[in-house]
Amino acid sequence: MxxxxxxxxxxxxxxxxxxxxxxxxxxxxxxxxxxxxxxxxxxxxxxxxxxxxxxxxxxxxxxxxxxxxxxxxxxxxxxxxxxxxxxxxxxxxxxxxxxxxxxxxxxxxxxxxxxxxxxxxxxxxxxxxxxxxxxxxxxxxxxxxISEIFNFHSLNFNSEKPNVLCVGTKDNKNLLRIFDAVASINCQVTIIGKLNADQLIKLESLKIEYICMSNLDDKQMIAAYIEADVLCFPSTYEGFGMPILEAQAMGRPVLTSNIGAMKEVASNSACLVNPYSVKSIKEGLEKIISDKEFRNNLIEEGLKNIQRFxxxxxxxxxxxxxxxxxxx
The missing domain is CATH 3.40.50.2000 (Glycogen Phosphorylase B;)
Incomplete structure (x- = not known):
């Protein structure tokens, strides 16, 4: 022993x-x-x-x-x-x-x-x-x-007003650019984490409909993924990027960065965007929302991707x- x-x-x-x-x-x-x-x-x-x-x-x-x-x-x-x-x-x-x-x-x-x-x-x-x-x-x-508590839940995608999930509120999570990207998209943004003053000011100035939750336990985090239509995770830096896999395991399409560990973890199973470009983030979200075939392919490839982990x-x-x- x-x-x-x-x-x-x-x-x-x-x-x-x-x-x-x-x-x-x-x-x-x-x-x-x-x-x-x-x-x-x-x-x-x-x-x-x-x-x-x-x-x-x-x-x-x-x-x-x-x-x-x-x-x-x-x-x-x-x-x-x-x-x-x-x-x-x-x-x-x-x-x-x-x-x-x-x-x-x-x-x-x-x-x-x-x-x-x-x-x-x-x-x-x-x-x-x-x-x-x-x-x-x-x-x-x-x-x-990837923890076995994250299991597939079928998605009834709300293309009229999707729920865009953002996990984390530190500067590297890129929320200010995300807010600029979704400002002209009819959606609700769900944010996991505590917002700082700059983030709150940006949300209010852009009149974005949002929900913010923090200190979630496992059950609450799973519920947040279930309620989400898409994970928006264009981080500027991660050592890994666990939300990518958690969302994919739950059967949710993922938008993430085309750099660093995010690209490595997601491979070809996510919509990869330039995290420093508001235009790139916006176009990626719009493609997921409007293109059903693309969206379903992301879900399918995501379920394959998690097998590596x-x-x-x-x-x-x-x-x-x-x-x-x-x-x-």
């Missing part, structure tokens, strides 16, 4: 994606593995937070898996560790000195210590290799799995890594 110790970040309200992914993975590992899950004491990236989290960490027998965000915990977990990196860009923000701090503590030192590094897309791998090229041979791609496939890949570390 092999023991795997998961090290999770301290969760924040509305930030549960990493924890949800690895809870799903751990609960589906074979009987050859026992999983122990712990989380760090504090959230954040200051030297004080790192000091507290490292000092209060209690070592366990077995191998370790740092599931994301708290890469620096490799300083305590040691060599028999798997580190999963979800994205690079969101960490390396700020002034010159802040970037150097995070590069060293979040990437350089952990990469020197851990045995294996997994990333969730080829796009993320390319980004990471540009920062830690010396660790290239340690890095492998294991995509995020089946939970069993992803679990097998992690088990293979755990076995290799257990033998060392």
């Amino acid at each position: 092999n023991k795997v110790n998961y090290i999770n970040r301290k969760p924040r309200i509305g930030n549960y994606s990493i924890e949800f992914i690895f809870k799903t993975v751990s609960s589906n590992l074979s009987r050859h593995f026992i999983v122990n899950t712990s989380e760090v004491k504090k959230y954040g990236g200051s030297p004080f937070v790192l000091f507290v989290n490292l000092v209060f960490f209690k070592r366990q027998k077995g191998i370790y898996h740092i599931t994301g965000d708290v890469h620096y915990m490799a300083l305590r977990s040691g060599k028999k560790t798997v580190l999963t990196v979800h994205d690079v860009n969101s960490i390396l923000k700020g002034n010159f000195f802040k970037k150097i701090y995070f590069k060293v503590i979040w990437f350089y030192l952990p990469a020197l210590i851990v045995n294996k590094i997994t990333v969730i897309s080829e796009f993320s791998k390319s980004e990471l290799c540009s920062i830690i090229p010396f660790a290239k041979n340690k890095i492998s791609v294991i995509p995020n799995p 089946k939970l069993s496939k992803i679990v097998n890949q992690y088990e293979s890594i755990y076995h290799s570390l257990s033998k060392n």
Whole structure:
């Protein structure tokens, strides 16, 4: 029997994606593995937070898996560790000195210590290799799995007034351009997440009909997908892009970006647009709304696409890594 110790970040309200992914993975590992899950004491990236989290960490027998965000915990977990990196860009923000701090503590030192590094897309791998090229041979791609709670629901598409679903409200989710794109389209926009002042002002000035919901549980999120006619997800940056797969699993057509991880995850199963062009986003939505054959093809291709991200496939890949570390 092999023991795997998961090290999770301290969760924040509305930030549960990493924890949800690895809870799903751990609960589906074979009987050859026992999983122990712990989380760090504090959230954040200051030297004080790192000091507290490292000092209060209690070592366990077995191998370790740092599931994301708290890469620096490799300083305590040691060599028999798997580190999963979800994205690079969101960490390396700020002034010159802040970037150097995070590069060293979040990437350089952990990469020197851990045995294996997994990333969730080829796009993320390319980004990471540009920062830690010396660790290239340690890095492998294991995509995020699509949860089995997202199941197909037939779509009675409302072509007269479609419900356009937008998941996430951070700047990279591109809501301001989405609002400009839908301003002349007769639709309702459903937004998942908390809106900031600029987003609210834009919605009101363009007189867009919208619903905004936040802190949804699994059942509420599934209900939002069921009510949606199309997912509009032209993000400017993602390490992966899980809403693409969730919507496809539910049988909803997807519009997403023709760049980075979004293009990689969606492949040819979504309407790909230029996320920096309001015109491109608008034309993509209009084509989905007006062209039934195109829309149905997106749904069909989406259901094929999610087969690449089946939970069993992803679990097998992690088990293979755990076995290799257990033998060392």
